[in-house]
Amino acid sequence: MTLLASTAPTGALVLVTAVFLASAVEMVEALTIVLAVGVTRGWRSALEGVAAALAVLAALVALVGPPLVHWVPLSALRLVVGGLLLVFGLQWLRKAVLRAAGLKAKHDEDAIFAEQVAELQEAPPATGRDATAFTVAFKGVFLEGLEVVVIVITLGSTSHPSRLGLAAAAAAAAAVVVGLVGLVVHRQLSGVPENAMKMGVGLMLVSFGTFWSAEGVHVAWPGSDLAIPVLVACYGTVAWLLVEALKRTAVRPAPGRAAAPGATHG
Amino acid sequence: MVDADRDARSTARRWLAAFGHFWWEFLIGDTPELFVGAVAVIGILALLCTHTGLRTLAAYLAPVLVSLLLVASVWKAVRRRAS
Numbered sequence: 001m002t003l004l005a006s007t008a009p010t011g012a013l014v015l016v017t018a019v020f021l022a023s024a025v026e027m028v029e030a031l032t033i034v035l036a037v038g039v040t041r042g043w044r045s046a047l048e049g050v051a052a053a054l055a056v057l058a059a060l061v062a063l064v065g066p067p068l069v070h071w072v073p074l075s076a077l078r079l080v081v082g083g084l085l086l087v088f089g090l091q092w093l094r095k096a097v098l099r100a101a102g103l104k105a106k107h108d109e110d111a112i113f114a115e116q117v118a119e120l121q122e123a124p125p126a127t128g129r130d131a132t133a134f135t136v137a138f139k140g141v142f143l144e145g146l147e148v149v150v151i152v153i154t155l156g157s158t159s160h161p162s163r164l165g166l167a168a169a170a171a172a173a174a175a176v177v178v179g180l181v182g183l184v185v186h187r188q189l190s191g192v193p194e195n196a197m198k199m200g201v202g203l204m205l206v207s208f209g210t211f212w213s214a215e216g217v218h219v220a221w222p223g224s225d226l227a228i229p230v231l232v233a234c235y236g237t238v239a240w241l242l243v244e245a246l247k248r249t250a251v252r253p254a255p256g257r258a259a260a261p262g263a264t265h266g
Numbered sequence: 267m268v269d270a271d272r273d274a275r276s277t278a279r280r281w282l283a284a285f286g287h288f289w290w291e292f293l294i295g296d297t298p299e300l301f302v303g304a305v306a307v308i309g310i311l312a313l314l315c316t317h318t319g320l321r322t323l324a325a326y327l328a329p330v331l332v333s334l335l336l337v338a339s340v341w342k343a344v345r346r347r348a349s
Contacts, residue, residue, distance in 0.1 A: 083308055086332065087293055090300045094339050103347060150292070206332060213304075214328045217312035220321035231329055238333045242340055249344070 014228050015155050015163055016170045018204035022151045023174035025197045026144040029112075031182040033140030036116035041123075041133035048129075049137030054175070057145040061168050065153045069162045079216025081154040082209050088150070089205025096199035097239050101246035106195055145175075151205070158212050199239065207231035299342060303335040 037046040068077060098104040116136075123132045148171050156167030211221065211228050221227040294301050310331065314324040 079308070083304060084293070086304045086307075087301050090304065090332070090336055090339065091295065091297055093336060094297065094300070094343065097336075097340055098343055103344065146288070147292075206336075209304075210328050210332050213308050214311050214325065217308060217324075218315045218321060219311055219324040219328060221325045222322060227325065234329045235333065235336075238336065242337060246340070246344065 012159075012163060012166065014204055014208070014232065015159060015167060018201055018208065019148075019152055019155055019167045019170040020174045021197050021204075022201045023148045023171040024178055025194055025201060026148050027175050027178035028194060030141045030144040031178055032113050033116055033144075034137050035182060036113050036120060037133045037137045037140070040117050040120040041130050041136075045130035045133035046137040049134040049139075050141050052134075053138045053141035053145060056142060057149050058168075058172075060149050061152055061164070065157055065164045065168075068153065068157045069164060074158070075216050075218075077216075078158050078212040081158045082211070082213030082216055084150075084209070085154055085205050086209030086213055089202050089207075089209050091202075092198055093202030093206055093235070093239060096195055096202050097242050097246070099195045100199065100243045103246060155208060158208075203232050203235050203239065206235050297339060299339050300335065303338070304332075307331045307335060 034046055034050055037049070095104065099106050120132065120136065152167040152171050153164070156162065156164035159167075207228055210231055215221065223230070307328070311324045311328055314320045314327070
């Protein structure tokens with residue numbers, strides 16, 4: 001009981017950080033789309049699209065989260081959700097490692113903004129409510145937010161006691177912070193260190209995924225929840241070593257082989 | 267009536283396909299090795315945990331296996347770029 005009480009805040013802190021960073025990264029990407037829509041097609045329909053998408057995302061969390069917490073046994077939930085987080089986190093971490101090593105192009109908000117503006121300017125102008133602006137803003141926020149919903153539901157529902165509300169609040173706080181910053185600077189946030197944030201989120205998702213999927217099959221973690229920050233440190237070291245090794249390999253290309261360009265999206 | 271039924275079925279099929287596509291992209295996408303590897307890691311841990319005495323050993327093995335999986339997937343991406 002004493003051990004649980006002393007380790008619970010550690011898990012909550014890592015959970016809030018993971019959800020906040022994940023939500024912030026996705027919202028920066030969504031903000032780029034919304035700003036492009038607002039600048040080219042007007043703000044009213046763009047903001048209506050944003051509000052509608054946020055409402056649908058919040059409804060998804062409210063509809064799916066509580067039934068999972070109440071009706072699915074915790075060990076089964078942790079096994080399945082931990083597995084999901086492990087796969088999802090490894091995907092984020094892999095991409096972040098490749099980007100940090102310069103083997104994959106970084107997410108370029110400026111290029112995406114310019115691309116969106118050009119596409120939206122080609123659409124015919126609207127009279128009254130702008131369906132194009134609404135749809136593009138809705139899709140941008142909804143699709144970027146869907147990953148956050150999965151993270152909020154999985155991280156929030158598998159904690160014991162359930163921290164679904166805390167996870168949802170952390171995601172909403174990130175959305176508000178990114179929205180306010182976007183409002184103040186009134187441009188896309190290309191200066192945000194997205195890859196570093198993605199690396200951080202990837203590390204935390206992999207750590208939570210490892211911890212919970214292993215708990216689901218009855219692995220006995222030394223130190224209980226305290227194993228989570230230890231896992232974050234372990235995976236952080238592995239990721240750093242990988243990036244350094246790849247950077248060294250990249251400066252010595254194979255003879256006669258040019259460096260290939262990387263991808264930009266995702 | 268028949269047309270309405272067909273429309274409803276077609277819409278349901280489209281939603282189902284979109285739902286399946288979302289989860290496929292979400293879990294597998296262009297890194298099927300991570301999905302298969304994660305399932306294998308959890309399977310190995312589950313096997314170890316059938317023996318009560320090996321449950322703590324499994325806790326030390328889990329991050330090692332997951333790290334190896336990450337290294338293998340990154341290595342695969344580097345090899346793919348090189349070829």
